[in-house]
Amino acid sequence: MTESGPLVALVHATPLAIAPAVEALREEIPDVRLWNLLDDRLLVDLAETGVMTAPLKDRIAGLVGHAMRAKADAVGLTCSAYSAVVDEVAPRYDRPVIKPDAAMYRQVVADGHSRVGVLCSTPAAADPALQLVHEAAGGSDAVTGDVEVCTEAAAAAEAADQAALVTALTKPAERLVNSGAAALLLAQYSLSAAAGALQERFGVPCYSGPRAAAKELRAKLTEEA
CATH class of the missing domain: 3.40.50.1860 (Rossmann fold)
Incomplete structure (x- = not known):
């Protein structure tokens, strides 16, 4: 059976964000096709550095780019600590990239x-x-x-x-x-x-x-x- 709804990629820094994001999207967009991309070291590494470094930004940007190259219709971040990265990444694409909150x-x-x-x-x-x-x-x-x-x-x-x-x-x-x-x-x-x-x-x-x-x-x- 072929899925036909929009493909939305969710970029996560913790597995704890997956279920709330998926539940909300399925309620708002019943035919959505969901793709969860998780880097569960993002929060750990941010806590260790104490500041948002260029390599950390690049990791988020890389996940967004991966989703866009695979023809995602939109990308949503689910980690508030990385919200500011969207301001740098979103203008690179002609499809929506949104902040978590x-x-x-x-x-x-x-x-x-x-x-x-x-x-x-x-x-x-x-x-x-x-x-x-x-x-x-x-x-x-x-x-x-x-x-x-x-x-x-x-x-x-x-x-x-x-x-x-x-x-x-x-x-x-x-x-x-x-x-x-x-x-x-x-x-x-x-x-x-x-x-x-x-x-x-x-x-x-x-x-x-x-x-x-x-x-x-x-x-x-x-x-x-």
Whole structure:
């Protein structure tokens, strides 16, 4: 049986991002053909260097190029720590290459939140998250963000233990809400399973990247068609 839907390549830096991204895309684009490309050393090596080096950028660019040479209709990154690389890589191609959570941050701004709380499980995701908040606000200070890094959430996500994930994120989320955050943002795909529980617990919107990115890809593929 021949598949006929759009071929979307997903570039991952951790296997934990695969399931949330795949689920969201299959819901938004039912006939999508998915191709997962994983370099599970990307986050490890970034943590070791402490900065985004040229070789690390080249590895992401190489995966994107590999997908494009194989005629992918679009490429989506799923690791927020590498979001900035898309700005350099995307202009090389005539097909969409999207950031993992830029669409989520744009939605937060569109919804009118002036102060947000960002949750992540690794320090490497903190600065890119705040940068994307700034970019989504058009470079202004109309939206400000505070970050909580919860390393315990990484172990819960790796174990696919949703209850433990919610528990790990609850205290950091509470601190953010108590400090004035009108919305919570989950800066990594691996944390997205906690969105519903946190939103219900604190009574503020809780945004996650996979669904927003899937909607963005659907829109871009429709434009290309």
